[in-house]
Amino acid sequence: xxxxxxxxxxxxxxxxxxxxxxxxxxxxxxxxxxxxxxxxxxxxxxxxxxxxxxxxxxxxxxxxxxxxxxxxxxxxxxxxxxxx
Numbered sequence: 531x532x533x534x535x536x537x538x539x540x541x542x543x544x545x546x547x548x549x550x551x552x553x554x555x556x557x558x559x560x561x562x563x564x565x566x567x568x569x570x571x572x573x574x575x576x577x578x579x580x581x582x583x584x585x586x587x588x589x590x591x592x593x594x595x596x597x598x599x600x601x602x603x604x605x606x607x608x609x610x611x612x613x614x
């Protein structure tokens with residue numbers, strides 16, 4: 531931020547815009563025919579979901595406070611039970 535002379539708020543907003551644009555690109559790309567198997571595309575989209583969670587409301591790169599670890603634990607280790 532200091533390097534480019536922008537405030538923390540401006541940097542976070544720029545991250546949010548990049549994330550939103552990337553989501554749009556990913557979704558659009560998944561709708562087109564591709565030689566890449568759907569299973570691989572799902573892994574890519576799901577992995578990007580972690581980044582969305584990490585950076586949507588916080589700066590997890592410089593201010594981690596174990597919250598990213600908590601997200602991973604909640605999403606992968608302690609899945610939400612589904613009742614049938």
